[in-house]
Amino acid sequence: MKQVSDKALVEQVAANGSHPAFAELLRRYQHDIRRFLLSLTHGDGQLTDDLAQEAFIKAYQRMEQCEKGEQIKSWLYTIAHRCFFDYIRGKKMTEDIVESSEAPVERSDERGVSTQMDVQWAMRQLSQAEHLCITLFYMEDQPIDKIAEITTFKSSTIKSHLRRAKEKMASSLSQQGYGPSDIY
């Protein structure tokens, strides 16, 4: 069966709010958006579900604003990022994140359990902006120009965030005895 293009689905949803068309878009992109939010929330599944639901409902309500239907994925990332940002701003979670990054010793029990936990811990050492850039660039495979659209950061800012984030993570992982061979 011929697959309907994203653009056609977006147009259907924008025109008459078609639920079947939106369900198809949801089926195609829910995995990416949830994975993105799961990373931003440091693995908080409940919060990820709430934010992802909010993001998709906002996307449904504002589908006519999605000017380039074929680029809906980066548009969805933008909405998801805004939902997360609003949540952070609303709950003042920033302080909590800073506190957790300043207390690496508390994470020591988790370290060494698995690479997963170590990477998770290393990512917690990043600032929000660095975490966001590294998630989009390395985990979601988004190019710099798309990240600039999603985050409204300048390209040069994104590059410097990525560089600093890599340095921090390299440093964190090195402290735990990781070397290049451990990665392969």
Added chain:
Amino acid sequence: MTKKEWNEDAFRQLLSQHSEQQMNAYESVSTTDDFMQRVMQGLPEEKQVVVESEHTKSSWLRVLEWCTTYIVPAVILLYTGYLFVSRSVLSLFKTRTVEMLDQGIKDFETHREIMNNQSYWDMILQNISSMPWRHIGITMLALCGLAIFYFYERYYSKDSCFYYNTECSKIADRK
């Protein structure tokens, strides 16, 4: 691992593996189906949009629609304009120029009398009052009837295809 030893591909692989494994663990608790169901239940109702399906529209309704859209307004405008211009503005013009010449002294005297006793506005109102209002009224009533019939056929008749999108698709499927 030092900064110099840092390998771009290795780093990407590490993070993408981490992301996917984290996602797999997450999806074992919150499945795709559960999440989709949750989102779909939270959506507002579909907008009810009037869909016009050309192929299910009967030909006479199409003609009627075309007439109502273009012909009738044009006729009304032209006829009303003609009546107004001919009965008021032109007659005023005639009164002052053409009829004076055509009708001769008698008429000239008459019109001069009118000119002396009546203002232009009085003359215009007099001419408007002498318009064939009965004809206009009958025409308007006929047009109203036509409009009512048209809107009935467009929105309420069983043969109409101007149903909400769901109804329209059902009709299309049956046909």
